Amino acid sequence: MSDPGHALLTITHRPNTVFIEGQGAWLTDEDGKRHLDLVQGWAVNSLGHSPALITQALLDQSQRLLNPSPAYYNRPLLDLAGRLVELSCFDRVFLASSGAEANEAAVKLARRWGSRRRGGAHEVIGFEQAFHGRTLAMMSASGKPGWGEIYPPMPTGFTKARLNDIASVERAMTRRTAAVMIEFVQGEAGVVVADPGFVRELRALTAERGVLLIADEVQTGIGRCGHAFAYEHFGVEPDVMTLAKGLGGGVPLAALLCKEDFNCFEPGDQGGTFCGNPLMAAVGLAVVNEVCRSDFLAGVRARAAQLSEGLQAIVQDHGLVGERGVGLLRALVLASDQAAEVVAAAQALAPVGLLLNAPRPHLLRLMPALNITAAEMEEGLALLRRALREVLG
Structure with a gap:
């Protein structure tokens, strides 16, 4: 595939995917594939895409x-x-x-x-x-x-x-x-x-x-x-x-x-x-x-507990180092420098992809929308497990 960003100044490495639409926790690319987004613009989209x-x-x-x-x-x-x-x-x-x-x-x-x-x-x-x-x-x-x-x-x-x-x-x-x-x-x-x-x-x-x-x-x-x-x-x-x-x-x-x-x-x-x-x-x-409503913040804490518990289970099942963070800003620490591979494998999943961030070679960062639902969080954790299996076995 040709580089869609050929007219852009080179500042970073991007996958060739071009996103055209986003709703809530999901992004859709030009090919119609949906991706569950746990990056959300690097913790920018507090209410998800296009609220x-x-x-x-x-x-x-x-x-x-x-x-x-x-x-x-x-x-x-x-x-x-x-x-x-x-x-x-x-x-x-x-x-x-x-x-x-x-x-x-x-x-x-x-x-x-x-x-x-x-x-x-x-x-x-x-x-x-x-x-x-x-x-x-x-x-x-x-x-x-x-x-x-x-x-x-x-x-x-x-x-x-x-x-x-x-x-x-x-x-x-x-x-x-x-x-x-x-x-x-x-x-x-x-x-x-x-x-x-x-x-x-x-x-x-x-x-x-x-x-x-x-x-x-x-x-x-x-x-x-x-x-x-x-x-x-x-x-x-x-x-x-x-x-x-x-x-x-x-x-x-x-x-x-x-x-x-x-x-x-x-x-x-x-x-x-x-x-x-x-x-x-x-x-x-x-x-x-x-x-900043009290009930909304209570929901953030509930989803944070769900995410933390899900990541801890993944750590146990895959023999990883651990998970850490506060609220809905969390990291999964791998046992090897394969975070970039996991990010790529997660996005390539079918029929839907998963978007993750790797700020360090051995570490994944998760920053979902603050209003992500419990069902979407579970789906994200399941997709993460699939990506880890593909890369780590």
Whole structure:
């Protein structure tokens, strides 16, 4: 088959499949084959593909106002910001379009605060294996091996500690430290979950040293971990938080949230042409109002328990290493570096395929829609078993 992406800039390896339609947990390709999607745009489609709720929000808002410019207020911007404040421990919100953009804004905020309140402190401590985005600064902030050599010279001011090692954080702290930036669950690293005790120690240490704690909840926020925000699961309150992915339910939307004490930007310090546009904000408001209901979140936790139990049974039956995760962000750890083979075998299954993600050679990541049904989850687990049998025997 010829490469359907011959006109595209080469940025990744894709299968030749071209998808044309999606509904809920399912995607359909040009040949009419259906695929049960447990990737969902890398945890983006919190309500699955093409939910009526988003379609209606887009339709209604597109007929009213698209973008009056960020120089003016608009009603969806104000309503979404207000709703996020109501749901969280934060007081102020800045809306953006991507997780990397929100994380850049968080670093800018930390440095602005450090310059005004901490005698010029500007360094940000991150963690080995962390992932915060693909801009130059966020590649420097990330702990992904090898990223410092791709586009030299890289932005400076970022140091690294080890997750779950509070002594390494203490060693990295200096008078120049403005913030510590953490993913409570390192998704790209293979769904590596921070130890709750470590998170509490980190919160205490940053408070004691007068350093901001930034929670990157781009992948974990808005219901993914069974709560509105993952920090609730860990029993701490960060000073700053970033959201994206599931916030828009499939459209480009992100947010930076902070407590009032850190509301330190001067007019003109931060902005963006599409930041807070009413079209995306209207979608975000609809998604948040649906996902952050207590009964909806209870359903997420129920499906998470079902998925975890199903993966544990697969581990036993196939002699695998284990499964891990929080909520509906989970990983299956294989005993060998065959994850890519399993991904390919799963998509090739007939009559329906299964879509999985392999962030590491020995590991599969599952990020289903938060409203996936119990029956669809069972079907997904059955398809996964078939793919594993084909590859592992």
